[in-house]
Amino acid sequence: MTNVPNPSGLPNNARIDSENSLPRDRGLLRRRRRFSVVAGIATAGLLLASCASSTSTASPTPRTGGVASYALGPGDQFSWILPLENEANYENYDSNVSNGLFRPLYYVGGAGTTGINYALSIGTPPIYSNADTSVTINLRHNYTWSDGVPVTTKDIRFFFELEAAGAKNGDYAPYLPGRMPNDIKSISYQGRYQFTLHLNHAYNPVWFTGNQLTWIYPLPVQSWDRTCLNCRSTNAASTPGGATKVLDFLYKESAQLSTYATNPLWKVVDGPWTLTSFDPTTYHAVFRANPRYNGAGKPKLAGYQIYSFTSATAELDALRSGLIDFGYLPTSDLGLTRYFQTHGFNVQPWKVFYDNIAELGYTGPYRHLVDQLYLRQALQHLVNEKLYLSTTLHGFGMLDYGAAPLYPGSTYVSPALHHDPYPYSIAQARSLLVSHGWKISSTMSTCVSPGTGPGHCGPGIPKGAPLRISMMYATPSTSLAAQAQAFASAARAAGITIQLNPQPQDTMYSTAGVCPPGPCNWGIALYGAQEDFGQYVLVPTAGVEFAKGNYWGGGYYNPTEQQLLNDAYDQPGLSKLYQVENYQSRQVAGLWWTVGDYEVAVVRKSLTGWNPLNPYANYMPSRWSFKR
Known part of the structure; x- marks a missing residue:
């Protein structure tokens, strides 16, 4: 041993x-997905303030005691x-x-x-x-x-x-x-x-x-x-x-x-905290340090509180009033960054080890198109991740070229995923289509070389078939809408017609979310949400999306990829994990999409120990203390 x-x-x-x-209940993974505060509220066109570098690097002397508070995301x-x-x-x-x-x-x-x-x-x-x-x-x-x-x-x-x-x-x-x-x-x-x-x-x-x-x-x-x-x-x-x-x-x-x-x-606990007060209407929760806790990471605070808000505006008002010590700044209010920095707060983007994938419909009316590797490659060439990150997300996010985003220092991310296998290029996307039998048109491109083999459109695609794909994306995120529109515009320039179909998040889950086993009556489904890794799925193999029989992933199945998944499960170490990540990335099992940050944290300067932030969106208040 x-x-x-x-x-x-x-x-x-x-x-x-x-x-x-x-097969499994779709509710399992549906409830593990959520909008990030940044992606869900961002307003396209805003300019970044100096948020990323605003956190103080001083090492203040902490003191014990005191009660801190934090705000959960809106809703x-x-x-x-x-x-x-x-x-x-x-x-x-x-x-x-x-x-x-x-x-x-x-x-x-x-x-x-x-x-x-x-x-x-x-x-x-x-x-x-x-x-x-x-x-x-x-x-x-x-x-x-x-x-x-x-x-x-x-x-x-x-x-x-x-x-x-x-x-x-x-x-x-x-x-x-x-x-x-x-x-x-x-x-x-x-x-x-x-x-x-x-x-x-x-x-x-x-x-x-x-x-x-x-x-x-x-x-x-x-x-x-x-x-x-x-x-x-x-x-x-x-x-x-x-x-x-x-x-x-x-x-x-x-x-x-x-x-x-x-x-x-709920009074019998083995953790560092115990719940002392809870309002079932407002969800305001108060915790105190567990005096009998003997484990690692004993709290320095006497207690902490959690506040919930129905809107980002209400949370922002509470932050300004001094009710909460750890809140978040809606991207639509980035103009207030300087205000908070000069009124006793640090501002810090919270990066999390989450994933973001636009699913492809491998069953239903678009299956013959998305089954073609060259077409998936062309589509990926049209996802301008760096543009989305710098403009619609204002720098608050990470690039994502596979089943795991580029979280700094994580050994779960294959070294190959640090490089985009299909960099943004309308010309390369167009070239792939032309070389596989498509006649490019400013109105509607069509297949002129049906059949299989090099130079042909691929099996199941008849002569004259239109190069048109329906794309659902979730509302009301203005940043996600801007990304979808930019993608559709680039696709149009390459010869692909993307029919945008904005839908509320719940509708996304009730329509796109029933495929499979039912047919995917859509070509692309962009939830703009994040699949979180963490307490139950720490190792990001993407088996919950792209393995045989799974619901997420639009019904994707590839025997080679499945064998690589099995190898990753069977054989020791991280090398097999990297192999399956690399294969999924090159095969474009889904369209890899930019990951928005969890939130832009606004934290009172008197509160210490919260930074660096936990990549699984855990506030970890046991680390916190107030300056002496």
């Missing part, structure tokens, strides 16, 4: 039949406290809050770093053995629940009992067929602080640690193993039927927002 090296904050070695096989509300999300409550801003109450076995992200943060984790680095079919995990001995009971393998066993019930009943949001617990053959518990997962076959520790072990939360069995508030905590979850009843009870209690501050269930 050896500890797995972890240059990226993860271990190394694998296989998976889970990200890539069976976001902390409204799910249980660290086992159901389908209706599966948001990163909820899980990031609950992580401060109930520590996951493995904590993801840190100060500007991707990967697992072992220093803040209850589990020590996992030990893989038996040709990567066994994983032994040791718990740190210094974690206790706030009622004084140590965190032990009993709490791990309780998690697996509830997870199995949620997976069987379809209640547990992260679950997909083939994933945990289906990939575990058995679990043995060697004592209070050690357990071993016996897997159904060998998995790559890079993938398994990042995309499976990060699901595990020790849960307080002594307090939660019950089916009603007045019931005594027993071994109710020790049977499948009992576990279902316990999980149903916990889900019901987590939905009772009016009892968050008083429910005894």
Whole structure:
């Protein structure tokens, strides 16, 4: 048995039949997508102020105590406290809050770093053995629940009992067929602080640690193993039927927002914070430092508060009034940057390790077009990412040439993805079309050389077929509309007619989001939203988009890419991950699109410890303190 090296904050070695096989509820991934504040509010044509370099680099002396506050994005509300999300409550801003109450076995992200943060984790680095079919995990001995009971393998066993019930009943949001617990053959518990997962076959520790072990939360069995508030905590979850009843009870209690501050269930925590006040109408939440917390990263603050706002304007008013210490500046109000900088605030763009893909419709009326690699290459040549970044996003974002964006320093990004394989070029796009049998016209280009092979339009495309593709994009983001219009204009110059079809975000999900299994009655779907990596999908293989049987990705399937995915799951290290990322990028499985920043953070200068920002959009208030 050896500890797995972890240059990226993860271990190394694998296989998976889970990200890539069976159909799943679309709600799973739909709720993990969100507009960034920048992309959702940006107004095209605004000039950047000096935001990116405005953060103070001084090293003030911190003091203990004080209560800080932060604002969630417009419309976001902390409204799910249980660290086992159901389908209706599966948001990163909820899980990031609950992580401060109930520590996951493995904590993801840190100060500007991707990967697992072992220093803040209850589990020590996992030990893989038996040709990567066994994983032994040791718990740190210094974690206790706030009622004084140590965190032990009993709490791990309780998690697996509830997870199995949620997976069987379809209640547990992260679950997909083939994933945990289906990939575990058995679990043995060697004592209070050690357990071993016996897997159904060998998995790559890079993938398994990042995309499976990060699901595990020790849960307080002594307090939660019950089916009603007045019931005594027993071994109710020790049977499948009992576990279902316990999980149903916990889900019901987590939905009772009016009892968050008083429910005894939520008083038993092992994280650095405990909830003391909650308003179910405004979603205003107040937390205090947990005096019995013995783990790493003890809070310096006495407490913190979360505020929710129905609009960016309301949040901005609260920021100016001094109600919140950590807020955000809508891009439409970048002219106020200097005001905030001269009135006691730092302004800092918040880059996150998220992805952004314009899906292509591989079923339905446009399938014969998007099936052609040369056409996908031509379309990618027309995505002017650098222009979108500098103008519509005002520099607040990252370039994205594959399944992972160019987040600085992340080892999950293949070195090849730092270079655009299809740089913006109308001439190259036009050349690809002409060389494959298309007659370019200022009105409507048509296929003049039908058939397969070099110089032909491709199978399924008849003579005279128009080069026309429908493109849905989400409203009301003016920045996204500007990007879609610029793309359509470039396509027109190359000979491709893009029929723009703006739709509300919910309509996007209810129409584009039902393909597959239904036909994709669209050619391109640009959500302008971000697929977030993090607590449940740390390693960005894009298996949730581009593997066989998956919903996202418009029905894309490529046997070569599938084999590369399987290799990335099967074989140790990051090299196979890089290979599949490179292949997806060159194949243009979807159109790679610029990623907008999470938000433009505006932070009171008296507050320290918040920067560098967490790439998974976790505020991490335990790091915060006020200047002395």
